[in-house]
Amino acid sequence: MSQLEISTRLHCSSAALRCTDYHCFCHPWKHHLTLKKNPVKKPQGIFPICLTCVLPTNGLQHLLPCRKVKAIYRCQTGGLWIFLSLLILLLVMLQAAEKLQPPKRDIVFLKVHKSASSTVMNILFRFGETHNLTFAFPIGGGNQLFYPRHFLANFVQGFSPWSPQRFNILCHHMRFLQPEVQKVVSSSAVYFSILRNPVQLMESAFVYYKGTSAFSRAHSLEEFLSQPYHYYNPTNSDSHYAKNLMTFDFGFNPDGEVSAQRVQLMLKAIEASFDLLLISEYFDESMVLLKEMLCWDLDSVVSFPLNIRDSSTKSPLPDTIVEKIKDWNRLDWEIYIYFNRTFWERIDRDIGRERMQQEVKALRDRQAELARTCLQGTGSVAPKDIKDSSLRPLQHGNAMILGYNLRQGLDKEMEHTCRRLVTPELQYSSILYKKQFAQQQPQTQQPSPSQQDNVLRHRLEGTQN
Numbered sequence: 357m358s359q360l361e362i363s364t365r366l367h368c369s370s371a372a373l374r375c376t377d378y379h380c381f382c383h384p385w386k387h388h389l390t391l392k393k394n395p396v397k398k399p400q401g402i403f404p405i406c407l408t409c410v411l412p413t414n415g416l417q418h419l420l421p422c423r424k425v426k427a428i429y430r431c432q433t434g435g436l437w438i439f440l441s442l443l444i445l446l447l448v449m450l451q452a453a454e455k456l457q458p459p460k461r462d463i464v465f466l467k468v469h470k471s472a473s474s475t476v477m478n479i480l481f482r483f484g485e486t487h488n489l490t491f492a493f494p495i496g497g498g499n500q501l502f503y504p505r506h507f508l509a510n511f512v513q514g515f516s517p518w519s520p521q522r523f524n525i526l527c528h529h530m531r532f533l534q535p536e537v538q539k540v541v542s543s544s545a546v547y548f549s550i551l552r553n554p555v556q557l558m559e560s561a562f563v564y565y566k567g568t569s570a571f572s573r574a575h576s577l578e579e580f581l582s583q584p585y586h587y588y589n590p591t592n593s594d595s596h597y598a599k600n601l602m603t604f605d606f607g608f609n610p611d612g613e614v615s616a617q618r619v620q621l622m623l624k625a626i627e628a629s630f631d632l633l634l635i636s637e638y639f640d641e642s643m644v645l646l647k648e649m650l651c652w653d654l655d656s657v658v659s660f661p662l663n664i665r666d667s668s669t670k671s672p673l674p675d676t677i678v679e680k681i682k683d684w685n686r687l688d689w690e691i692y693i694y695f696n697r698t699f700w701e702r703i704d705r706d707i708g709r710e711r712m713q714q715e716v717k718a719l720r721d722r723q724a725e726l727a728r729t730c731l732q733g734t735g736s737v738a739p740k741d742i743k744d745s746s747l748r749p750l751q752h753g754n755a756m757i758l759g760y761n762l763r764q765g766l767d768k769e770m771e772h773t774c775r776r777l778v779t780p781e782l783q784y785s786s787i788l789y790k791k792q793f794a795q796q797q798p799q800t801q802q803p804s805p806s807q808q809d810n811v812l813r814h815r816l817e818g819t820q821n
């Protein structure tokens with residue numbers, strides 16, 4: 357029996373229907389071949405099996421009426437063929453099973469300051485609200501988990517060492533300390549954070565935290581960097597805003613010595629604790645990676661940029677200043693360049709640049725569509741122009757933080773969706789806090805200093821101090 361490759365040689369008697377309209381499925385255990393009309397989408401997965409199927413060239417294929425949707429022919433038999441078919445079938449099933457994983461709901465997000473973290477937090481707030489998840493709120497419903505202290509489980513409202521209750525999402529500002537974080541979330545929680553180029557991060561922090569001890573006396577960032585130790589005193593309780601802010605938020609000592617060994621230890625410790633590090637310069641790519649890791653859909657990671665500054669409070673940085681900022685924030689710089697590299701490696705490994713481009717485009721298209729539906733005007737506006745006071749973001753330091761106006765006349769459901777997209781962090785957190793603790797009186801007591809002391813002994817030796 358001579359052989360014929362089904363995909364290329366099958367001849368049709370009717371010119372109106374092309375043979376490529378069909379694909380075949382070879383039943384390995386029945387040793388026959390089934391022809392099926394292709395769906396509109398090009399079949400994938402199963403199709404390669406067909407290429408290895410063969411037809412007898414006894415003239416039958418010439419007689420195949422194209423209108424016939426199903427035709428059965430003999431396949432070439434053989435153990436190898438059966439084995440390969442089963443293997444491919446198994447792989448296809450595994451692939452499908454992976455795609456069917458439920459969305460992840462237990463999440464720790466380290467909200468690193470000045471790194472687009474409020475925009476990410478808004479995404480988590482919306483997902484949590486939609487899916488009725490619980491948040492690890494600071495006691496009393498504040499905005500930060502007793503930052504800048506290292507995180508303690510008993511900073512969280514409702515936490516008790518004797519109760520099995522765990523919270524789905526932990527995402528308020530904190531100084532990371534993993535052994536304590538682990539007490540308030542499920543052991544299967546996904547950990548992620550976001551980083552920003554330390555140069556832009558410091559420029560942003562200088563304006564936003566202008567009132568802090570290190571920055572208040574310097575007229576400009578240039579002036580501060582010309583003699584930083586004139587302004588910066590590491591013993592001041594607010595000094596962390598001025599040096600290696602990311603390093604500090606990850607729980608390490610921002611004034612630590614910068615040796616190769618120390619940097620390695622720090623990077624490895626971060627890598628061991630976090631499943632994913634996003635990069636705010638590539639925010640959309642970050643959201644695609646995030647949705648893949650969390651098994652969320654595209655709509656769950658759409659956002660409008662929040663906590664953004666008006667350009668009048670941004671200053672361009674000459675090259676000399678850029679170099680000084682990198683030097684001054686050497687630990688942050690090491691974190692950033694390392695995880696920027698692993699970020700792209702991960703994209704290449706898990707998604708590929710081509711698919712990433714398609715996903716980013718889909719995300720941007722969806723965001724543009726939502727902006728047209730939800731927003732009045734073309735985008736963000738100055739705080740004085742925000743008509744609804746509940747949508748006005750907190751103003752801080754010398755920064756002018758922009759917000760949004762909603763379009764009028766939206767139907768109820770759309771109004772809710774749009775409103776949540778532009779609700780600033782403090783207002784949204786307060787809404788969710790009230791919902792979660794609707795039945796209870798808010799607690800206001802602070803954790804005792806002795807409880808904190810105990811935990812500080814857990815710091816990672818050699819890397820955090």
Ligand SMILES: Nc1ncnc2c1ncn2[C@@H]1O[C@H](COP(=O)(O)OS(=O)(=O)O)[C@@H](OP(=O)(O)O)[C@H]1O
Nearest residue numbers: 469470471472473474475560639661662663664665
């Ligand atoms: N989507 C997106 N992409 C890129 N950058 C973004 C995005 N959303 C917010 N931002 C910028 O992030 C800065 C605010 O960061 P945070 O929200 O982390 O600040 S805060 O620590 O919570 O106050 C702030 O930076 P500056 O404007 O330079 O201050 C925002 O403009």
